Amino acid sequence: MAESRKGDPSLTSLRDQIDGIDDTIHDLLMRRIELARHIGQEKSQAQGTAFRPAREAQIMRRLAARHSGPFPFPVAIRIWREIIAASLSVEGRFVVSVYVPEPLEAGLAYLALARAYFGSGTPLLQAQTEAGVLRAVRDGKAAVGVLPIASDTHTARASAEPWWYTLTAGGSSRPRVVANLPWLTSADTGSDDARAMAVARIDAEASGDDISLIAFESTENISRDRIRKEAEFAGLLLDWAATWTDGEQSARWQLAQIEGFVAENDPRLANLVNSLGGELTRFVNLGCYARPGNGTAP
Template sequence: MTSSDSDLAPAPDTAPGSVPSDPLAQARAEIDALDDALHDLVMRRAAVVARLAASRAKAGSPSPLRPGREAMILRRLLARHAGPLPPVALVRLWRELLASSSAQQGGFTVAVHGRGPERLAREHFGSLTPLEILPSAARALAAVAGGEAQVAVLPLPEEGEAPEAAWWLGLDSPRLQVIARLPFLAAGGEEGALAVAPGAPDPSGADRSLLRLEAVGEPGRAPLAAALAAAGLAPRMLQLRRDGGVLRALAEVDGVLTADDPRLAGLPVDRALPLGFYAVPERGDQG
């Protein structure tokens, strides 16, 4: 049986190695070339991270997490970003890269309490990072304190929440500290979470600190806010809890606040304890 010329497959428009004449084929060839170039750069980046991991291992460096450094990287990329790719997609791409880099330098497990924090932890720490879902914030913190996990991701504190949900009341600072706020690229009204890990985070250049205050005699909200402002610690957020005659407050203030900050000594409270700090999230509506 013979075939007519019309039954034969059409001859290619171009010779092997030449540029296709069909616009769709041209675009696909360009994408393939770009994918190869991106892959080459990703492999080079992983090789640099491997060298860094080896040097840190020799120096006995503890945690591979560098939330301040990661925030600086993302801010720089967002500042130079242009074109049709949404900024949130850019951040998601680099969060996976950053998570894989952390895993190269030691790996870690994230303890999570809450459905919202679970989603945010997955987006922030990467799709391959092990998550341990736990029934309470206290259990998640205990997992980090006991070495079962290296990070706990917990719901944002809310004024008036049940005592068992107010995990910041018993946070063992400075042993455990807040190191990040999730998500880094935040949209208005979006659910948030805080990440807690052993030791202090690294500054990002634009940070906010959390401060736990305790006072006998139940000073009011306005006098406490005024005292913080007078000390140069004007609160962006101030949550109060009263238990008998004791007031406990959680304040969010600008900058990096440490336990030896002289501004804390002048506050009209019985105890002022920094709980860590985090890089200020970027707005999700930027173009």
């Protein structure tokens, strides 16, 4: 029976069709990489950068909208992440610095996130502190830095101060938050699963569905609830992500996640500071990231 099926014309025809599809996919991949190489040459002349996470998120969402059939959508996304990473590699030098703390399990989790997002062929530069990641990006040794999700659980082992607080004093050339890792989450993703943020020295861009990160400096006298209510009145929907108080200063810094893309010169931020007088003294826009997908296609 097995011998007769080997000669089955229908099976031979199906296998030939699969071979043809494989060849077509391979041809299109080579064509895509060639186009990426030309884009890299154009950006090099204009002193631009190849990494555009907002554009990548738009690609992922477009794929989600058109995906159908039994092929697992998360697998499709993983394939495209590899394709995008390969394109970045031919557009110019692309290295990612990754925070790899102890214990080893935590460090490996951040490496796995970086590898899944930035591809199996992208060079990863390991740093044992958050400051080391920021330094690699600032000095040009890495195009992107992968750091832990901002929270109140900062430890001195990570760095003397939280990475997001460091960015508040970085000036116009500071790295900015540009992506959230992983891009695709699932219903099984728990609060203990590894997540990270990516920073890069590029301008933030709107993807169409974003979350912005704004750091506010305030006095100790004002509550989070009051700031939130005034923010809503100013047209900003926010949730608190982290707080940091430098022992040598009386001011308190609070990191907020705000719904939507908030530009550097968004007048709502200035209106919020003015509405609270001297209790909210200033703000720093730390960037934004595209809202992650939920692991399913429509």
